[in-house]
Amino acid sequence: MREKENELSVYESMAARYDVAARKLGLDEGLSNYLRTPNREIIVHIPVTMDDGTLRVFDGYRVQHSIARGPCKGGLRYSLDVSLDEIRGLAAEMTWKCAVVNIPFGGAKGGIICDPSKLSLGELERITRRYTAEILDYIGPDRDVPAPDMNTNEQTMAWIMDTYSMHMRQTVTGSVTGKPFSLGGSLGRREATGRGCMITADEALKRFGWQRESTRVIVQGFGNVGSQAARLMHESGYKIIGVADISGGVFNTSGIDIPRLLGYKEKHKTLKGFDGGESIGAQEILEQECDILLPAATESVITSKNAHKVKAKLLVEGANSPTTPPADDILFERGVFVIPDILANAGGVTVSYFEWVQDRQGYFWPEATVNDRLKHIMVDAFGGVVRFGEKHNVNNRIAAYMLAIDRVAFCIKLRGIYA
Ligand code: NAD
Secondary structure, eight states, X not given: OOOOTTTTOHHHHHHHHHHHHHHHHTOOHHHHHHXXXXXXXXXXXXXXXXXXXXXXXXXXXXXXXXXXXXXEEEEEEEETTOOHHHHHHHHHHHHHXXXXXXXSXXXXXXXXXXXXXXXXXXXXXXXXXXXXXXXXXXXXXXXXXXXXXXXXXXXXXXXXXXXXXHHHTSOOGGGOSSOOGGGTOOTTHHHHHHHXXXXXXHHHHHHHTOOGGXXXXXEEOOSXXXXXXXXXXXXXXXXXXXXXXXXXXXXXXXXXOHHHHHHHHHHXXXXXXXXXXXXXXXXXXXXXXXXXXXXXXXXXXXXXXXXXXXXXXXXXXXXXXXXXXXXXXXXXXXXXXXXXXXXXXXXXXXXXXXXXXXXXXXXXXXXXXXXXXXXXXXXXXXXXXXXHHHHHTOOHHHHHHHHHHHHHHHHHHHHOOOO
16 A cells, blocks of 8 residues: 555645556656646735735735646635645646546646635635736636636636736636636536536446436535536436535435525525434545445545545545545555546536637537537546556556546657757
């Protein structure tokens, strides 16, 4: 088993998997070092006038990992847990994710250290606009295109798009994705990550000969990804028996009434107190008997400490980096079929790509077209990863990394190193 040192470092987790995949590919050492390292790391200190008139300074990051295959693409998150290590790891994962689904982007990620639950809408807007102004020279439709992530949403993207546009003296809708539809957003974007998770789960079910109706699912996280995945899977016939958010969760082996839970969350902003099942802890829910476990909350929730307690047969990683490398080893030994994050949750960036294309064309597609094209890409990527894994005798995560690294390395070799 691999070292548990630095188990919770998102960058180290990415790098551990990267090293295994690059070695198996026989990547040249110089190129391997280059691809392991981000192109650019931007640190900003954002002065913001708070509602009470005081001035506070917030720290923010934007890490751009690679532009080998196209402009950078990646989310922006607001959380007290944001760190440069985390953003660096997630930026690299974005490069691999875009390459797995074969869309023409490299990877980036951004974050601001703040607690959005303690900030007013006006304070959030000022933080977002000043952050955008600080990184303005490095973003844009042909450079780096931000999108929502933890604790950011369509409104955040609208503020970024407006700030960028004011500086450019023209409206540039393609500067961000995950925008409101009326500002150049795409139909289907809101559901895309959850829908992508379901499409990959459907593909795994076909392999196992399982039926949706008898497949029990537990979802951790009930934000953008988790709530949409739970809703779509419930509507398609899966039996959702457990759901949790940061306040705790609900568990019911007869199945949870997801539309009622969505209504409850909308009204109360939390799952706490929902009476459609037994209440259960947000971590404890990961260890319950089920067929599919879908972590869609945050990173490093499945570690060497609890991986042996996971009872699911199929792990669909809606969140980024929910499993640590030592936990990977344990799950692999126990025969859990893992659909890794860079494949399972790639539906979001895929429809972000569609949004960017639509903005550039100024021509918008019907939702059915978006969903059909998403399905096509996800099914193709799932098949590609699983076949690659079988051919090279590696697990799905390493297969996804190998496939992605190979694609990026090929582009770099074709382009050559400029100097
Ligand atoms: P979000 O902020 O909308 O929702 C996060 C959810 O997780 C909330 O319900 C929150 O209560 C819950 N949560 C947070 N910490 C938790 C914990 N320790 N235990 C249990 N629940 C917890 O965020 P999101 O956009 O849904 O993103 C969730 C994950 O999916 C992140 O890892 C993100 O990077 C990843 N992701 C998001 C997208 C996207 O399109 N939004 C795309 C790809 C990957």
